Amino acid sequence: MASLWQPRTGGLLALAGVVAGLPLILPNAFYYDVAILVGINATVCVGLNLLIGYAGQISLGHAGFFALGAYASAILTGDHGWPPLAALAAGAVGVGVLSFVLAQPILKLKGHYLAMGTLGLGIIISIVLNQEAGLTGGPDGMPVPSLRALGHTVAGEHAWYALVGLVLIVSVWLTLNLIDSPVGRALQAVHGSESAAALTGVDVIRYKVLVFVVSAVLASLAGSLFAHYAGFITPAEASFARSIELVTMVVLGGMASTFGAVVGAAVLTILPQALTAFQDFKMLVFGAVLMGTMIFLRKGLVPTLAGLIRNRMRSGRA
Amino acid sequence: MHARPSFRWLIAAFTIVALAASAVTASAAEPIRLGAFLAVTGKGAFLGDPEKKTLETYVEKVNGEGGVLGRKVELIVYDTGSEAKEALTFVKRLIEQDKVDAIIGGTSTGETMAVIREVEAAAVPFISLAGGAEIVEPVKKWVFKTPHTDRLAVEKLFTDMKARGLTKIGILSGPGGFDKSCRTNAMALAPAKGLAIVADETHGAGDTDMTPQLTRIKGAPGLQAFLYCGFGAPTSIVAKNVRQIGLGVPHYQTHGSASMSFIQGAEGAAEGVRLPAAALLVVDQLPADHPQKAVATAYRDAYTERYKEPISTFGGHAYDGLFIVLEAIKRAGGTDKAKVRDEIEKTNRFIGADGIFTMSPTDHLGLDTASFVMVEVKDGTWLLLN
Structure with a gap:
């Protein structure tokens, strides 16, 4: 029983509690919509955090994987009549293979060069989606049919909330298990020092590739869900700005903290809606909030606050 | 002196009646709520900015003249930053949270197409300010538009x-x-x-x-x-x-x-x-006998007086959208969404900034090349x- 109450399990239970409890206080479908977008962004960030926080690799191209998943679902279900789940799986497999093939050369790069490599990848995907208008509808985007599976159509904010909430909990659960496995410890060793890790027998490249592929596939899955939920997608999903937004969510929430990624996604998704009262000054306030957080909570929201609480408790005991 | 307590009671009674009366009139004169989602910033800002300014100028003007059907018009504008994805969330907010009576907006074709499914499902009258012909072809029950098509x-x-x-x-x-x-x-x-x-x-x-x-x-x-x-x-x-x-x-x-x-x-x-x-x-x-001369001149003067900048035709789309909705609400005698929709569809020879609109069940734009x-x-x- 005791193992069930380890911090990570407690965190997962808390997350499940929040997801299950939110409907009690969400007043209408608009709030559900924001919650669903938080869930989708959080799923991407949980994967991206594995890469950034644990493997120490920067990706400025994750919006590209998200968009590839979205467009795979849109094109295969809309134009070719595939069942949505098959399209979702095909998108995930496609992105998995693509990221696997690209990971070998890209992950040999380090630091800024790695960031530039993934940035280039994201931009290429964005250009293709914009230019191949016959396939993707070009800059004006394309419609996506509803998500149908096992004879049911997922329709309405409540059903989508339940689905996205479930997907998020499962992704967090998988991620926590991965981090707590030998693979996770190897990853942290790689993050600490690649040479030292290699010296102790860790296959550095293999683990980097693995985590790159896992995070890309999670982004693709989230993209597919988003496409079906929104019913309409544009190449803006693959934009450089969107990739930056995803990285910012991870950094803001706290690198190497899975729940930090979830919190970061929630804050950055909710803020623009909460700040509409500032009208023309919205972006100004948004920027100020981000700067303030990064200056005063340097490790990110969750690790800094968790550290504060731990210190408070320790000094309380002493 | 002994009359004083009853006098007090009288004042109290008056106050209660007055309060009750004001509460009744307040509910009767609930504002007409118009929602707008526009690309005020981002790559479409050269379109969305004059649209927003036009809506604000004219809603103020209409309210200054006593509103519509004796009710004030309340305008809620959200900036999509030219992102189709944001447009969908803001439209849900307008419908669910702000409970608007009609929606104007969608500066670009992408932003408009992204919200059509939501607007049709929620059954809210919607006038798009985007150019693409696919917005109204095929005709969608609740979707109209004002700009000329390509x-x-x-x-x-x-x-x-x-x-x-x-x-x-x-x-x-x-x-x-x-x-x-x-x-x-x-x-x-x-x-x-x-x-x-x-x-x-x-x-x-x-x-x-x-x-x-x-x-x-x-x-x-x-x-x-x-x-x-x-x-x-x-x-x-x-x-x-x-x-x-x-x-x-x-x-x-x-x-x-x-x-x-x-x-x-x-x-x-x-x-x-x-x-x-x-x-x-x-x-x-324009020659003095041009049918749009008066409307266009009035619009130009109102806009330049308030913002001290030259007009663009893009703001004109918003002018037309706003008044097609307000005229329809007047004819419908209220904000019942189905009635307002029907009246928008019956728009007949409305003289706007973009041209002279005559809509029908098969034409939700209502302009021809003469415009x-x-x-x-x-x-x-x-x-x-x-």
Whole structure:
């Protein structure tokens, strides 16, 4: 029983509690919509955090994987009549293979060069989606049919909330298990020092590739869900700005903290809606909030606050 | 002295009655809530900004004159930052949270198409301010729009070319939805008008030099006229490049270039370019008996007085959208959504900034080519052609 109450399990239970409890206080479908977008962004960030926080690799191209998943679902279900789940799986497999093939050369790069490599990848995907208008509808985007599976159509904010909430909990659960496995410890060793890790027998490249592929596939899955939920997608999903937004969510929430990624996604998704009262000054306030957080909570929201609480408790005991 | 307590009671009673009465009138005069989602910032800001300013100016004006049906008009504007994804969330917010009676907006075709499913499901009257013909073709029950379509523009242009005896056309188009739709319509309409497309080139997003494409167009056999399908910054670049390579044939653009920034950006190279535009663009040159003269003049004066900047025709789309909705609410005698929708569809000879609107169950735009005038750039400004 005791193992069930380890911090990570407690965190997962808390997350499940929040997801299950939110409907009690969400007043209408608009709030559900924001919650669903938080869930989708959080799923991407949980994967991206594995890469950034644990493997120490920067990706400025994750919006590209998200968009590839979205467009795979849109094109295969809309134009070719595939069942949505098959399209979702095909998108995930496609992105998995693509990221696997690209990971070998890209992950040999380090630091800024790695960031530039993934940035280039994201931009290429964005250009293709914009230019191949016959396939993707070009800059004006394309419609996506509803998500149908096992004879049911997922329709309405409540059903989508339940689905996205479930997907998020499962992704967090998988991620926590991965981090707590030998693979996770190897990853942290790689993050600490690649040479030292290699010296102790860790296959550095293999683990980097693995985590790159896992995070890309999670982004693709989230993209597919988003496409079906929104019913309409544009190449803006693959934009450089969107990739930056995803990285910012991870950094803001706290690198190497899975729940930090979830919190970061929630804050950055909710803020623009909460700040509409500032009208023309919205972006100004948004920027100020981000700067303030990064200056005063340097490790990110969750690790800094968790550290504060731990210190408070320790000094309380002493 | 003994009368005092009863006097107090009297005051209390009056107060209660007055409060109750004011509460009743307050509920009777609940404001009419109009929601708007516009690209006030981002790449579509040159469209969305005048739209927002126009809505704010006129809602204030309408309220100053006592509102509609004795009710104030409340305007809620959200900035999509030119992102289709944001548009959907803001429309849900307008419908679910703000409980608006009608929605105006969707500055671009992408933002509009992204919200149609939601608007149709929620059954809210919706007037789009975007150009694409696919918004109202096929007709969707709750969706209307005010800007001219690119098809109307191409028709108007081809009529002008034909009248000048120009039948061999070279086309350059950009990557945007508007550009592509314009090109597709030009291809489809040319044979019916007796024109031939002898060159068909495209350029990419963010391109800053179109001379290679224009050189190929120049080399097309028998070229008699050149048409550029696009809007925004590239329109000025194309005008400059055309001058640089000395294309030497009449140069046409679409209503997407109908703003002073096109002429200014081209630095003199826009001279002689012809395009179809709303009458609003040349309001001072309109003959006194032109049906839109009064409306266009009033709009120009109201807008420039408040913002001290020249009008663009894009703000006119918002003017038309706002008043088509308000007129429909007046005729419907309230804000019952189904009745307002029916009345919007019955809009008959509404004189707006974009033209004279007559909608029907099969036409949710209600404009024809007569709503365009042909203009030519002359001495750094627009000259109305007959």
